[in-house]
Amino acid sequence: MHQVADWSGLDVVDIGCGTGFHLPWFAEAARSVVGVEPHPDLLRLAQRRTRHLESVRVLQGTAQQLPVPDGSVDVAHARWAYFFGPGCEPGLTELSRVMRRGGTAYILDNDAGRSTFGAWFRRGYPHLPSPAEVERFWSTHGWTRTPVLTRWAFGSRADLEAVVRIELPDAVAEQVLGVYDGTEVDYAVNLWWRHF
Numbered sequence: 052m053h054q055v056a057d058w059s060g061l062d063v064v065d066i067g068c069g070t071g072f073h074l075p076w077f078a079e080a081a082r083s084v085v086g087v088e089p090h091p092d093l094l095r096l097a098q099r100r101t102r103h104l105e106s107v108r109v110l111q112g113t114a115q116q117l118p119v120p121d122g123s124v125d126v127a128h129a130r131w132a133y134f135f136g137p138g139c140e141p142g143l144t145e146l147s148r149v150m151r152r153g154g155t156a157y158i159l160d161n162d163a164g165r166s167t168f169g170a171w172f173r174r175g176y177p178h179l180p181s182p183a184e185v186e187r188f189w190s191t192h193g194w195t196r197t198p199v200l201t202r203w204a205f206g207s208r209a210d211l212e213a214v215v216r217i218e219l220p221d222a223v224a225e226q227v228l229g230v231y232d233g234t235e236v237d238y239a240v241n242l243w244w245r246h247f
Contacts, residue, residue, distance in 0.1 A: 052091060052128075055197075055244050056155040060127035064149065066114050066142075071097025077128070078104045082244075085119055087112040103131030114142035126151045127143050127156040136188030138179050143192060150247040158243040160185075166239035171227045175219040189243050197242040205234045
């Protein structure tokens with residue numbers, strides 16, 4: 052993300068911030084950071100994580116109704132808050148409302164077209180838009196794709212199995228775990244970004 056645009060001294064919003072994992076990281080350089088999270092339990096965890104950081108606020112809200120003023124955001128960050136492209140239009144309209152001219156938004160999402168996990172994901176969710184359809188959606192809305200290949204690395208097989216069972220439907224999780232050995236899985240994501 053730093054290769055696209057820096058956020059030093061700027062105002063950042065983290066959309067779908069979850070437990071606030073990334074908020075302290077943004078706060079190291081940003082002027083202000085707002086975490087937005089719809090789920091009350093995660094919201095409380097994010098507030099607890101950042102209570103000692105004066106430049107961070109955590110607010111309840113959704114991607115479709117961000118609790119920040121028009122044109123108040125220099126950098127927007129969303130990991131797994133805009134899933135699968137088509138259907139995200141209301142959130143993208145809201146994003147356009149809050150972004151300052153010259154600002155940059157980043158969206159990270161699964162890339163089901165690559166990696167071992169991507170193949171598992173396609174098996175588990177065949178009803179979702181294809182990787183080509185997702186890419187077409189973001190491209191036609193003016194976003195640029197940076198593919199990233201990463202991996203999951205677990206300390207134990209039990210931990211890998213627990214996460215796979217969270218991420219995939221039960222039957223598919225059991226199928227892939229029955230034929231996959233090890234504690235690491237290659238995992239592909241897309242970093243979508245756009246200057247406003």
